[in-house]
Amino acid sequence: MTTPFHGVQLADLAPWHAELTALRRRFHQHPELAFAEHHTAATIAQLLDEYGYDVTTGVAGTGVVGTLRLGDADRAIGLRADMDALPINEENTFDYQSRQPGIMHACGHDGHMTMLLGAARYLAATRRFNGTLNVIFQPAEERGFDSGGQRMVDEGLFGRFPCDAVFAMHNHPGSPCGRLMSRRGPFMAAGDRVFITMRGVGGHAARPHLAQDPVVGAASIIMALQTVVARNVPPDKTAVVTMGMLHGGKALNVIPAEVQLGLSVRSFDPAIRALLRQRITDIVQLQSASLGLSAEIKYVEGYPVVCNSEAETTLALQVAAELVGEDNVDGDMAMLTGSEDFAYLLQARPDCLIRIGNGEAQANKMLHNPGYDFNDNNLVTGAAYWSRLVERYLPPRAS
The missing domain is CATH 3.30.70.360 (Alpha-Beta Plaits)
Known part of the structure; x- marks a missing residue:
């Protein structure tokens, strides 16, 4: 008899909201530019080690990969978050503003890292999957060329850390907070x-x-x-x-x-x-x-087109609907003329990039704006989403 899949719910991670917020704001205070994410990488590596992951540092310079193997399945999934900040002088005046003059997390990578770390912690604690999870923290997404994603693939990322599929998430100012969006096929330019x-x-x-x-x-x-x-x-x-x-x-x-x-x-x-x-x-x-x-x-010639794989995008959207409801999911989002070096990873493995709304109030403080800030209300949603996706992609053995 097969045990029905229930999966993680938002309420399961809600008690961690304050801790995740504090971590995200810590990242925000200490931004680092491409291939110089030393403090960031050290923080990530320490946390993953505490959670019980096998940790590999120095991947493509400053990248970090955490690996957790459970059960006997040979299937593997990769989840990727970007780490670097931008050479922008922050205009925000809140108490966690950047402490590095001329550098800020103006694209939300501080939030991307925190959501993935939240999922990594939860999945290590609940141990409710069967297979291999690789959490990939990638440097230098913002370079536009010769980027961290390209270097990771060129240096044998998937040979060292095999993945049957890889997924990534990016925030999207102007859309309702927590709304999950993607599309099959060409997505980003x-x-x-x-x-x-x-x-x-x-x-x-x-x-x-x-x-x-x-x-x-x-x-x-x-x-x-x-x-x-x-x-x-x-x-x-x-x-x-x-x-x-x-x-x-x-x-x-x-x-x-x-x-x-x-x-x-x-x-x-x-x-x-x-x-x-x-x-x-x-x-x-x-x-x-x-x-x-x-x-x-x-x-x-910089980043290739982000072209989402059919099967992986279908699964990603199904998991989104299970977590936040059909009304909070857009499976046919318009193509975006922004670019993403996650495209290099998708050239090597089936993939899906999904967007998470950063709030309608952020519409006038878009990505790369000196007044931008990641919406901390997304932290639980993003961490729960990643956790549920792993549970669905690597289902635990039937009891």
């Missing part, structure tokens, strides 16, 4: 970066005819790039080309000899990704040549 250096001939502002002005060239290119999506990408496809950096000149009476520009490029389709690269390159080179300038382009 590929993200590329373009660094452009335009060179001309500097000169006196009063004699522009004797110079070759890269500032004018930069302005021309910026406007021309606005046509890349509008006039080259089919209307039923999604793409974004954003000029995020422009540096040139130091004095009003000097025409500089050089200007730097930086682009962020997002797409979901490999053919569109290639088209964007070709059109951006052509526009930069041809516009520069028409003005007697030269242009050096460094085109860096």
Whole structure:
């Protein structure tokens, strides 16, 4: 006779809310940038050791993996949380604000780590699964290229810590707190970066005819790039080309000899990704040549598309509905033009990335905003969700 599955409920972890909140705020006070998460990693490793996990540190530099094996099943699951903060000066004034000037957890990684640690603690205490659990704390998600997720996979993450599937969670400001959201297939965009250096001939502002002005060239290119999506990408496809950096000149009476520009490029389709690269390159080179300038382009292909696996996403959404109810789950969330280096993990294993609402009041303090803060009301929900997912993916032996 098979014992019916009951699974963890929100009430089971509710008594831990104050402890999880204190831990999350401790992380928030001590943010660290990509591949420098030494204090963060030490804290995670100590806690996992206390919970009874086999702990491996130094994975891809500062990453930490905790492994817990129970029973005799050979099935394994991976749960991943990101660790790094951002080079942003925090504007919040609460008592747990960042103690590191110019660095803050403006993307909620402090909350992601805490939710996973809460689940790790609960699962070690209840021991209600059969198989292997790997909790993966990944460095350097925010780099955009040469990231922690990429390094972990390249350095043999899944050879060292076998997983049949891997899952991740990210908070989502503007959606109701605790609402769980995902979609099958393409979910988050590929993200590329373009660094452009335009060179001309500097000169006196009063004699522009004797110079070759890269500032004018930069302005021309910026406007021309606005046509890349509008006039080259089919209307039923999604793409974004954003000029995020422009540096040139130091004095009003000097025409500089050089200007730097930086682009962020997002797409979901490999053919569109290639088209964007070709059109951006052509526009930069041809516009520069028409003005007697030269242009050096460094085109860096960043994170791939996050493409959620069918079976794993179906399970993830079922578990979400069991925990918070169908009304608090969106299984057909719109595709997001943000990027995530969890994409590298999904290229190696079946996966699902799920989003958790951070609160509608956060709509004007989105991710990467100096006034952002993770919603502590999500800590119990996230920890309970991970716990229930593990219990469902690695069901205990029938009694």
